[in-house]
Amino acid sequence: MIPDPLQQPDLATAARLSVAPMMDWTDRHCRYLHRMLSRNTLLYTEMVTAPALVRGGAVHLLEHDAAEHPVALQLGGSDPVELAEAAKLGQAAGYDEINLNCGCPSDRVQSGTFGAVLMKSPGLVAECVAAMREAVSVEVTVKCRIGVDDQTPDDVLPEFLGQVERAGCRRVSIHARKAWLQGLSPKENRDIPPLDHDLVVRMKQAFPQLHVSINGGITALDEAEAFLARGLDGVMIGRAAYQRPADLLAGADTRIFGEASRPPEPEDIARRMLPYVERHLAAGGRLNQVTRHMLGLFAGRPGARAWRRHLSEEAHRGGAGPEVIEAALSGLACAA
Template identity: 60%
Template sequence: MVNPPALLDRRLSVAPMMDWTDSHYRSFARLLSRHTLLYTEMVTTGALVHGDRARFLHFDPAEHPLALQLGGSDPADLARCAQMGADWGYDEINLNVGCPSDRVQNGRFGACLMAEPALVADCVAAMKAAVTIPVTVKSRIGIDDRDSYEDLVAFTQAVAAAGCDALIVHARKAWLQGLSPRENREVPPLRWDWVLALKRDFPALPMVLNGGVTRLDQVEELLSEQQIDGVMIGREAYQNPWLLADVDRCLFGAENPVTTPQQALDAYIPYVERQLADGVPLASMTRHLLGLFHGCPGAKAWRRTLSEQAHRPGAGIEVLKAAAAQVRPREALLADA
């Protein structure tokens, strides 16, 4: 049973990140938090219409709640792909209006669509007509010379009128020429104040702030004091996945699924074993675990062992166990204090 839009909890989500938030990462993240909303990597409409649909849409049922992010600009294609996602069992369809890469621009989707709010509105309306699950948009605060607060308000008005169920705003503008995607995540200044002002100006539109958040206390403050509906964390949740381990207690009033990184690893091993049996290379899964023991003595040896050995032909669970054996867990440090 799919949650109606009003019931999808957006207090914390992990951003869609190309080459990072695949099903293996999401399956691991779900062991750390049962309630955090997860997103797929961006999937283009062309890949779904003309490619291997099962390859791009597959996920493990344990990954719920889970949103599918689409990249495209043709309303009919987006409606068709949104229907595919809904039929596949996703909890939300999200439209990418924030990625600044040249490849995405050449396909006329991503951040360049902020220059065409009427087209984005048509896309949202078409998807809304095709599915009953939430349809959301992830944008920037502006692009190039279309970077005034008034431009952002006009864009928001357009997507809200089209029926957008939530707006996720990366609080940096995007330079479509002259900056790489990485530089676009770091160089333009963060403007949380714009996102918070936008929420005040559109109080009925659920709004999620993305960009620059790296700690749970920041999330708690934004939710409680700034009245934002949710916070999305990107690179920090990937590079330091243990950040998610206290989310359920801090933000959702629930029991944390695991209490130590080793417990998280032990819980992930059965998943790894099933994937290995299906022919998935070990490195496809262990690459998402490199930051698990961040801050623990032996973390460097953990990363080195996985990086050097997991890609070898026939590598199996023994590599994970050998790497973990070199780490001194956090609880041992507390005992020594």
């Protein structure tokens, strides 16, 4: 199943469910797998820094498959001029949306004065959004936290959202945790600061014209449906969608987007990936670059451990090809 671009939802509809941008995880192979599971869910790239594109010429970071659409490019940066140039490169590469990262708490991101530290500079974020919108015709969006460090989210988040809305941003994704820029690692920042989902719901009520997606700690489609029922426009799911992709995405087109279709089975998805794997290998790629994203495809199902073990042990070997996936599927059949 290759999605038909003419039958894809508009971005506001696609953003009813999205897979969060995750460094080292949501690369183009991961996104292709996720698209095989859901034709409608909005997908995001890993964060790509504007300096890497504009100063470093790393346009290879923009490579993606036509089947991935609708797909958004997330940019990191804090210089309006540089971000505008990077946005133009993203639009030229075919991305449907350009997203500005205002939520990543890593030291590397902080040293570049972008990511979550931008929560402290809503005026600068507004300048960046305005410059990017002036440079491209595709939609420019923002992903942020509810605050950082000792900020009071009830005070700073409305100010932040007000400034980006006035700059022309029409869609935001809000990770419902603070980011602690000192004292917590990026991993700890995904778990330790308490979630405040209710604050994000209140922000939607305070900014009715903004399309607001909620992110953080959401692990099931039941939860996504509950947030949509509370008036939020979209739900962004991160690690759960990566670790249990079939559980989170196979039923999304039916439950979130209202399609009358039978959710695909993980076995079918694994086989649909074979032509993609063959193309990747023919282009000089390695099997494990794709299969590492497929390890969780059978999570919670009989034979899942054997599936993961076989791919982990065999896919990195020299000359490994589609037969590794076929063998892993045969092992599943024996376990059933």
